[in-house]
Amino acid sequence: xxxxxxxxxxxxxxxxxxxxxxxxxxxxxxxxxxxxxxxxxxxxxxxxxxxxxxxxxxxxxxxxxxxxxxxxxxxxxxxxxxxxxxxxxxxxxxxxxxxxxxxxxxxxxxxxxxxxxxxxxxxxxxxxxxxxxxxxxxxxxxxxxxxxxxxxxxxxxxxxxxxxxxxxxxxxxxxxxxxxxxxxxxxxxxxxxxxxxxxxxxxxxxxxxxxxxxxxxxxxxxxxxxxxxxxxxxxxxxxxxxxxxxxxxxxxxxx
Amino acid sequence: xxxxxxxxxxxxxxxxxxxxxxxxxxxxxxxxxxxxxxxxxxxxxxxxxxxxxxxxxxxxxxxxxxxxxxxxxxxxxxxxxxxxxxxxxxxxxxxxxxxxxxxxxxxxxxxxxxxxxxxxxxxxxxxxxxxxxxxxxxxxxxxxxxxxxxxxxxxxxxxxxxxxxxxxxxxxxxxxxxxxxxxxxxxxxxxxxxxxxxxxxxxxxxxxxxxxxxxxxxxxxx
Amino acid sequence: xxxxxxxxxxxxxxxxxxxxxxxxxxxxxxxxxxxxxxxxxxxxxxxxxxxxxxxxxxxxxxxxxxxxxxxxxxxxxxxxxxxxxxxxxxxxxxxxxxxxxxxxxxxxxxxxxxxxxxxxxxxxxxxxxxxxxxxxxxxxxxxxxxxxxxxxxxxxxxxxxxxxxxxxxxxxxxxxxxxxxxxxxxxxxxxxxxxxxxxxxxxxxxxxxxxxxxxxxxxxxx
Numbered sequence: 001x002x003x004x005x006x007x008x009x010x011x012x013x014x015x016x017x018x019x020x021x022x023x024x025x026x027x028x029x030x031x032x033x034x035x036x037x038x039x040x041x042x043x044x045x046x047x048x049x050x051x052x053x054x055x056x057x058x059x060x061x062x063x064x065x066x067x068x069x070x071x072x073x074x075x076x077x078x079x080x081x082x083x084x085x086x087x088x089x090x091x092x093x094x095x096x097x098x099x100x101x102x103x104x105x106x107x108x109x110x111x112x113x114x115x116x117x118x119x120x121x122x123x124x125x126x127x128x129x130x131x132x133x134x135x136x137x138x139x140x141x142x143x144x145x146x147x148x149x150x151x152x153x154x155x156x157x158x159x160x161x162x163x164x165x166x167x168x169x170x171x172x173x174x175x176x177x178x179x180x181x182x183x184x185x186x187x188x189x190x191x192x193x194x195x196x197x198x199x200x201x202x203x204x205x206x207x208x209x210x211x212x213x214x215x216x217x218x219x220x221x222x223x224x225x226x227x228x229x230x231x232x233x234x235x236x237x238x239x240x241x242x243x244x245x246x247x248x249x250x251x252x253x254x255x
Numbered sequence: 256x257x258x259x260x261x262x263x264x265x266x267x268x269x270x271x272x273x274x275x276x277x278x279x280x281x282x283x284x285x286x287x288x289x290x291x292x293x294x295x296x297x298x299x300x301x302x303x304x305x306x307x308x309x310x311x312x313x314x315x316x317x318x319x320x321x322x323x324x325x326x327x328x329x330x331x332x333x334x335x336x337x338x339x340x341x342x343x344x345x346x347x348x349x350x351x352x353x354x355x356x357x358x359x360x361x362x363x364x365x366x367x368x369x370x371x372x373x374x375x376x377x378x379x380x381x382x383x384x385x386x387x388x389x390x391x392x393x394x395x396x397x398x399x400x401x402x403x404x405x406x407x408x409x410x411x412x413x414x415x416x417x418x419x420x421x422x423x424x425x426x427x428x429x430x431x432x433x434x435x436x437x438x439x440x441x442x443x444x445x446x447x448x449x450x451x452x453x454x455x456x457x458x459x460x461x462x463x464x465x466x467x468x469x470x471x472x473x474x475x476x477x
Numbered sequence: 478x479x480x481x482x483x484x485x486x487x488x489x490x491x492x493x494x495x496x497x498x499x500x501x502x503x504x505x506x507x508x509x510x511x512x513x514x515x516x517x518x519x520x521x522x523x524x525x526x527x528x529x530x531x532x533x534x535x536x537x538x539x540x541x542x543x544x545x546x547x548x549x550x551x552x553x554x555x556x557x558x559x560x561x562x563x564x565x566x567x568x569x570x571x572x573x574x575x576x577x578x579x580x581x582x583x584x585x586x587x588x589x590x591x592x593x594x595x596x597x598x599x600x601x602x603x604x605x606x607x608x609x610x611x612x613x614x615x616x617x618x619x620x621x622x623x624x625x626x627x628x629x630x631x632x633x634x635x636x637x638x639x640x641x642x643x644x645x646x647x648x649x650x651x652x653x654x655x656x657x658x659x660x661x662x663x664x665x666x667x668x669x670x671x672x673x674x675x676x677x678x679x680x681x682x683x684x685x686x687x688x689x690x691x692x693x694x695x696x697x698x699x
Binding site: 163181188 | 403407408411412413414417420421423424425427428431432435438452456463467470471474475477
Binding site: 156238239 | 502
């Protein structure tokens with residue numbers, strides 16, 4: 001890094017070219033943070049945190065399940081925010097952020113569902129239970145898939161971004177309603193089913209481990225989303241001079 | 256404003272009436288799909304009675320989504336939609352008129368056919384009554400949400416299939432409250448809470464969906 | 478709440494484009510374009526195929542947003558100008574906005590409703606008579622020839638006598654010689670009343686006082 005880093009203002013990432021230049025330098029550090037937090041978090045979670053007297057060792061999957069679920073929710077809101085920003089203020093970079101966030105959010109949702117199933121099997125004997133939280137996560141996955149499907153189906157870049165923004169906002173507004181109705185539905189059909197994802201009482205080490213894993217996932221998200229956003233920038237701005245120069249420059253360096 | 260709404264609704268209903276067969280396809284689908292369930296899972300009355308509200312509601316959801324793209328597709332193709340966007344009259348009112356026409360031509364037949372399905376599923380009279388009531392409140396919600404989906408997917412090749420994916424998750428609360436009401440009545444409990452929630456959902460959707468649809472139309476026509 | 482505006486509201490305003498740029502896909506078609514539709518003017522928009530004539534007209538009408546610059550109506554941005562502006566701008570694109578399954582009279586009457594006019598049915602018949610279609614007013618649009626449909630589409634220009642800004646994309650297409658004459662007189666009448674007309678045409682334009690506007694100087698090098 002031999003260039004003087006330009007002062008970071010809130011508009012720094014507004015221009016695609018600026019974003020591209022700065023993010024290139026930041027991404028490696030995000031990967032470092034991801035691995036560092038994950039190493040410490042997993043160590044505490046798997047070796048230091050005490051055994052739960054009810055669920056034994058199998059509960060330890062929550063150190064991945066819960067942070068993944070939190071990230072899946074957070075990313076949807078961030079995605080909706082950037083998409084709306086790009087739509088209302090006609091900001092291209094904001095729309096590209098939203099587009100880059102969606103697959104990562106969907107991935108975390110899928111991980112949350114999958115780890116939820118892995119947790120359920122040894123604890124309750126089934127691969128899937130329709131409890132409120134897992135059902136809501138499933139619906140969230142459908143919302144992500146809908147957003148990705150819509151933005152991919154529209155060829156015109158701006159229409160795709162704006163349509164996605166409206167859809168994401170409609171989804172964001174509906175999420176509380178959906179969550180409430182699913183919990184309602186769950187209590188109606190309660191019977192003898194107890195929530196498969198009831199977390200054990202939290203020892204402080206457990207909480208620490210979960211927070212560290214959350215930070216790791218957060219850094220991971222930045223790394224992956226920025227990388228994806230860089231690819232989107234190159235694709236959508238491909239007719240500009242600076243992109244041509246960048247691509248040519250890379251070709252030169254490789255020769 | 257109500258004059259415009261009635262004019263738009265009347266026009267759409269007139270068009271549907273001149274293409275009567277096409278307008279009745281969702282109803283046909285509804286009856287066929289619901290009728291497949293007893294054949295698929297067996298005719299035992301107790302089981303059918305228990306699954307009836309869910310089956311009827313899900314088939315109604317699917318039937319509503321089938322016809323929803325027609326709300327804007329034809330107008331989009333012949334340039335009428337452009338004129339609606341350019342009109343000095345509020346687009347939200349035009350959308351409401353179209354949703355009203357869609358509900359009258361697609362939703363109400365489902366409400367009227369539901370008791371027939373209820374009988375096929377050996378439902379008790381009181382349960383059938385509540386089923387029809389929940390559909391009466393729920394089918395407008397489906398038309399309203401479907402309009403948003405149809406507007407977003409305007410002119411897309413895979414539009415019809417996309418609408419299912421985009422809109423069905425949003426209809427889940429209505430599904431839960433609707434089937435919950437019938438289930439409560441069947442178990443001898445009061446359906447008051449469910450119906451209130453369903454009614455509230457209808458009001459909120461009525462206020463929000465036309466605005467979102469108008470915005471989506473402008474985005475799709477840009 | 479809007480009510481049909483009959484004759485007192487101002488019709489003619491100034492539609493103007495300032496530093497307009499238009500994008501198609503990733504290319505810029507034109508940029509820095511300035512254009513004013515003066516009251517009483519008739520402007521023949523010229524340009525090669527694909528140069529962006531239709532895109533420019535759609536932006537002027539308010540259907541699309543430009544990549545750069547803005548469109549104003551009497552000085553205020555068109556987006557914020559309100560229903561008066563939309564009332565005063567008439568856009569006729571390539572499609573006729575007439576529904577196949579409606580009769581000609583019904584279709585044009587609906588366009589009158591969208592324009593906020595009272596007595597749509599009688600205005601519709603009068604306008605169609607002006608274009609020589611009296612004997613076809615009750616025929617379904619589906620049964621008409623291309624030329625008749627185009628004339629039917631043009632009927633909305635004479636639904637009332639108020640001067641307006643007309644944005645017409647290929648209005649003379651598919652018209653026979655007599656109808657070309659009728660339309661030319663309609664355009665001249667609108668201009669005389671201090672309305673404005675912008676049109677494109679492949680055929681030579683025989684209208685008194687028409688000036689040409691060439692898109693060429695504003696084409697963006699791609």
